[in-house]
Amino acid sequence: MDAYKLVFVETAAARVLSRPRPVRRDGYDRTVVIDRVRVEADDVVSLTLRDPRRELLPEWTPGAHLDVFLPSGRQRQYSLDGDPADRASYRITVRRIADGGGGSAEVHDTLRPGDRLRIRGPRNAFPFIAAESYLFVAGGIGITPILPMVAQAARAGIPWRLVYAGRSRASMPFLDELSRLRGGELIVRPDDEFGIAGPADLIDRVAPNSTVYVCGPPALMEAACARVASLDPSVALHTERFSAPPVRDGVAFDIALTRTGRTVRVGAEESALAAIRRALPGVAYSCQQGFCGTCKVRVLDGAVEHRDRLLSDTERPDSMLTCVSRSRGGELTLDL
Structure with missing residues (x-):
């Protein structure tokens, strides 16, 4: 499953279950x-x-x-x-x-x-999609985008189920607020009471044509996504991640930082941003998942393997997002 901050996977015909006016996506x-x-x-x-x-x-x-x-x-x-x-x-x-x-x-x-x-x-790239029923899975602070969705489903009278995991009840925000919602089922699974939830604990049943929303730490995301992949293909899965995704199929390479005259080595399993921050701790970044563009930097030399979904075709020849993109082979020279 391609995990990416504020990018969702949609596997069923959909429309936004919200006000008919779309949320503006360009920043202001x-x-x-x-x-x-x-x-x-x-x-x-x-x-x-x-x-x-x-x-x-x-x-x-x-x-x-x-x-x-x-x-x-x-x-x-x-x-x-x-x-x-x-x-x-x-x-x-x-x-x-x-x-x-x-x-x-x-x-x-x-x-x-x-x-x-x-x-x-x-801005919204993780929209709430109309469905016959919902299963929500949230881990820890991953409840924040999920909470308004559950409340909206409850107001609309659409069946819902929320599995909410966390380290302990004391660490899990909005338990009281969630308990007041009607028309669905709230399952609270603190690790200190039940152990770390496995795939079947997070998703033990899903009706055909349901929509599943998942947000939380990497282990929870991977368990839930693996479980959904084994279910009825009519089930639609939407995900949001609050932490940097793991580097997949990475190869080590060097980055030359022209302004500082330093060269840093990027490991096969680390991001270019992580390596740059060892030399330049104050370098700007934010989402670490290729969405926001804060870490965009000018590329002076070298071929980039772009893994973001933000840059336009006209930007890609001489720019990259260091949080996710990498070298296609050989050294990159950046304006840093």
């Missing part, structure tokens, strides 16, 4: 103010954002995200997990990642009510 910026910071679970906080003049915010549909520009200059993507009908505010939720790139720590440690943020969006 605005300033918002943090109205509230709330602890939702262990190491998880939500931010409620509003317009500084209390004007209505742009519409969004379940699965949408915001690009958030943090005070440090870091850019990160966070799913909208509130109520799409509430245009007075947006809600995003962030888990602290101790060994991450510093964005989540900055949110937790420095952002307070009254602070202003620049955002871009909302």
Whole structure:
């Protein structure tokens, strides 16, 4: 299964189950103010954002995200997990990642009510598709894009089932909010109570013509996707990943950084971005999955194997996204 941030796999005829007006996909910026910071679970906080003049915010549909520009200059993507009908505010939720790139720590440690943020969006490439019934599988903070989908299915009276896994109940946000939804089945599977969920634990039954949405860490994604692959071919699978996908079929190569005069070795199982960050820790990046374009860099020499789905044909000859793309063979020379 091709795992990629904010790219979904669709295997059945579909239409968006949402307002008829499509969500705008081209980015646009605005300033918002943090109205509230709330602890939702262990190491998880939500931010409620509003317009500084209390004007209505742009519409969004379940699965949408915001690009958030943090005070440090870091850019990160966070799913909208509130109520799409509430245009007075947006809600995003962030888990602290101790060994991450510093964005989540900055949110937790420095952002307070009254602070202003620049955002871009909302944009949606993980849309909620009309179906006869739904199975949702979420792991940890992967509940954030799933929550509005479950709520929408509940409001529409469409049968749904949610399997929600996490390390412990204390680490799993929105359990109370989910328990209030009607018309479906909520299955909560903390690892400390049931053990790590296997494929059959996550997906033990799916009706034909159902739609399955999965979002979570790599192990959960792989288990759920493998299970769906063995089911009725009428089942449609849609996925979103919050962490960098593993490098597949990688070959080691060198990158020459012209501005610094250094050359870095990219291992067969690591991204070009990871190797570059060893030499340039402050290099810009965000999604690490070839979606946002933050790590786009000019290629001065060498042949690139493009693995992103963002760059246009006119950009590819002299640009690359270092988070996913690689060398086709031989050294690459980059404008870094």
